[in-house]
Amino acid sequence: MALLEVNDLSVLLHTHRGSAAGVRNVSFSLERGQTLGVIGESGSGKTLCMLALMGLLPNNAEAQGSIVFNGQQLVGTSEEALCALRGDDIGMVFQEPMTALDPLQRIGDQVAEPLRLHRGMRRREALEHAAALLERVGIPDAQQRLKDYPHQFSGGQRQRVMIAAALACDPDVLIADEPTTALDVTVQAQILDLLRDLVAERGMALILISHDLAVIARYTQQMLVLYSGGVVESGATEAVFARMAHPYTRALLQARPRLDAARGSLLPTIPGQVPDLFAAPAGCRFADRCHRVQDDCRQAEPPMVTLPASGPIPHLARCLHLESAA
Structure with missing residues (x-):
């Protein structure tokens, strides 16, 4: 049995407009x-999917399907059971450390909190471990900085503090939601190299959410491409980038800035917008934005198709015209 097995996970949002x-x-x-890398435009459902794994969905959201962690079903389980897992067996590095970190608490206490809650450590012992964690993630003078507050750290340092807190209890699964947002290129590389080293060192599983396709290509073994809340392509990272069977995956890659582009040339974009969840089309949800759309694309949502010679990790794509997309 896999460490984490997710099957047919859906998240319903209940609002004044109805449910979607x-x-x-x-x-x-x-x-x-x-x-595992997870990519897609803003609003594609990446973060919402990961919050469902953590049991941190908003009050108007409802998870359906199956999330089995270490043999334990998490969908429908009690808040008490989820609290025992969060920060202990499953850790998460949230997207914006300045909002995820409490500005009124010292950094040392925030990193030490999981150790006190889940390991029953006394404050002094927990702070000693917190200093070691901060040192491990590259915070200089870690022992002295335990008494500092979040605003006294740079963006890259705050992200390292978030990683230290997430790793405090040595989780089996670490979810990193855009861990390099708003960081310069050098600090981005340092953070991602750190995560890669920690996976190798601790043997944990990593779920990395990112808009940066180069990051996903370099740091993950398998990937999901999300569009309008659903997976449109998945498989081994190398295989997905080698073929990019779904038009949306290919469009994402083409929209990246290129160093060899002529001066003054326009950056390619994906026309249109992600469909409204409350007025989703009957057919392929990417149809209105796809330059290869055909009449049958609008009739019903395409099934997932397994591509030939996809290797140990199946290469799947949700498209009726895969040969056209290749």
Whole structure:
């Protein structure tokens, strides 16, 4: 049995406009030491999917499907059971450390909190471990900085503090939601190299959410491409980038800035917008933005198709015209 097995995970959002699925039938599995990348435009459901794994959905959201962690079903389990897992067996590095860190608490106490809650350590012992964690993630003068507050750290240092707190109890799964947002290129590389080293060192599984396709290509073994809450392509990272079977995956890659682009040339964009969740089309949700759309694309949502010669990790794509997309 896999360490983390997710099957047909959906997240329903209940609002004054009615109910709609922000995440639709997402499935994947992870073993210890494996890395999974999740990509897609803003609003594609990446963060909402990961919050469902953590049991941190907003009050108007409802998870359906199956999330099995270490043999334990998490969908429908009690808040008490989820609290026992969060920060202990499953850690998360949130997208914006300045809002995730408490500005009124010293850094040492925030990193030490999981150790006190889940390991029962006394404050002094927990702070000693917190200093060691901060040193491990590259914070200079870690012992002296335990008494500092978040505003006294740079953006890159705050992100390192978040990683230290997430790693405090040596989790089996670490979820990193855009861990390099708003960091310069050098600090980005340092943070991502640190995460890669920690996966190898601790044997944990890593889920990395990012808009940066180069990051996913370099640091993950398998990947999911999300669009309008659903997976449109998945498989081994190398295989997905080698073929990019779904038009959306290819469009994402083409929209990246290129160093060899002529001066003054326009950056390619994906026309249109992600469809409204409350007025989703009957067919392929990417149809209105796809330059290869055909009449049958608008009839019903395409099924997931397994591509030939996809290797140990199946290469799947949700498209009726894969040969056209290749």
